[in-house]
Amino acid sequence: MGILENSLPDSILTTRVDWMINWSRASSLWPMTFGLACCAIEMIAVGGPRFDVDRFGAGAFRATPRQADLMVVAGTVNFKMGERVKRLYDQMPGPKYVMALGACATGGGPYHKFGYTVMKGVDRIVPVDVYVAGCPPRPEAFLDGLMLLQKKIMRQRVIRAEPKKVVLPAGIGAQPAT
Amino acid sequence: MSQRDTAWGPMEVQRVAASEAAQALQAVGIELKLCVPNLPWVAPEGEAKDLVRRAKEEDAEPVWRGDAYLLLSEPGQVTQALQHCRDELGYSQLYDLTACDPAADETQLKLIYGLRNLKSKARLILQSRVDKAAASVPSVASIYQAADWHEREAGEMYGITFVGHPDPRNILLPDDWVGFPLRKDYEYPDEYNGVSCKE
Numbered sequence: 001m002g003i004l005e006n007s008l009p010d011s012i013l014t015t016r017v018d019w020m021i022n023w024s025r026a027s028s029l030w031p032m033t034f035g036l037a038c039c040a041i042e043m044i045a046v047g048g049p050r051f052d053v054d055r056f057g058a059g060a061f062r063a064t065p066r067q068a069d070l071m072v073v074a075g076t077v078n079f080k081m082g083e084r085v086k087r088l089y090d091q092m093p094g095p096k097y098v099m100a101l102g103a104c105a106t107g108g109g110p111y112h113k114f115g116y117t118v119m120k121g122v123d124r125i126v127p128v129d130v131y132v133a134g135c136p137p138r139p140e141a142f143l144d145g146l147m148l149l150q151k152k153i154m155r156q157r158v159i160r161a162e163p164k165k166v167v168l169p170a171g172i173g174a175q176p177a178t
Numbered sequence: 179m180s181q182r183d184t185a186w187g188p189m190e191v192q193r194v195a196a197s198e199a200a201q202a203l204q205a206v207g208i209e210l211k212l213c214v215p216n217l218p219w220v221a222p223e224g225e226a227k228d229l230v231r232r233a234k235e236e237d238a239e240p241v242w243r244g245d246a247y248l249l250l251s252e253p254g255q256v257t258q259a260l261q262h263c264r265d266e267l268g269y270s271q272l273y274d275l276t277a278c279d280p281a282a283d284e285t286q287l288k289l290i291y292g293l294r295n296l297k298s299k300a301r302l303i304l305q306s307r308v309d310k311a312a313a314s315v316p317s318v319a320s321i322y323q324a325a326d327w328h329e330r331e332a333g334e335m336y337g338i339t340f341v342g343h344p345d346p347r348n349i350l351l352p353d354d355w356v357g358f359p360l361r362k363d364y365e366y367p368d369e370y371n372g373v374s375c376k377e
Contacts, residue, residue: 079352080351080352112377113377117351120377
């Protein structure tokens, strides 16, 4: 990279710290098993050898929030369970990500209209990073959502400062009045 | 009478068992009415529809199909009736206990007890009616343990108080839930614990 490129021995790589950290985070997402309904069956299938989520580094399903950094909300969240979902999310160490798997976790699904005790989307209690559509989603959809989340993680800034928002003086860059 | 076999014995067994149980319960002083279906199990479909339509037009007694049941006139006698069924008539299993709200403008709820005699394979259904305004019946959990959770569920869903229940907490809904969801006049909540229930 740059001027260092050919001045180091072969065993040394140079890279950006942000890229390195993000790459580590994205390549070893440890999901928390949070099977609530039929979507959990697809999540389990993803963990099996046929779809093999280990290829993406997310195969270490943890049964405790303390060791996980990806909460896969797989299934119908009702209000009684919603309190537990929130509590488990709060117990996860950061950085943490949430995947809403399937129609129920995304927006109530088939219970949207008449499910009196079903939460109409888990994003009403925890911030969701990626939504996966389907009822239930195919394992391929899960993997697609996972790769999308990995792309999102790669865009994070760790030690780089957020780009400063340039405030232009009044009058410059403003839309012409119509 | 058609001989329609069910997994639990022929229909004839059910009907005979219901009338025998009705007599036995009446003999010990329990007021009840034996309700027998007036539509045969295997009537041709068109014929059955004709019967239902004619009964509606003439405002006659409704035509229905299903199991015969015993309608207890006094819900307070439920414990006595079930105790007798279990001890004397051999109905050793309570396979269902539920309630039903027929319509929003009705004043009464249905209470349904399903009993089964594992030896004779007979099934016996007891029903009763309780007022919606003050729905209260004695608990039968001390007679059939299976009634414990069934009563908790019926209680939270229909707002029925089971007097003498050992553990009358909600079983499915949160403890602070307002309203009885399976009643026909139930109104959906706007929010629960600060989380909006709106679409």
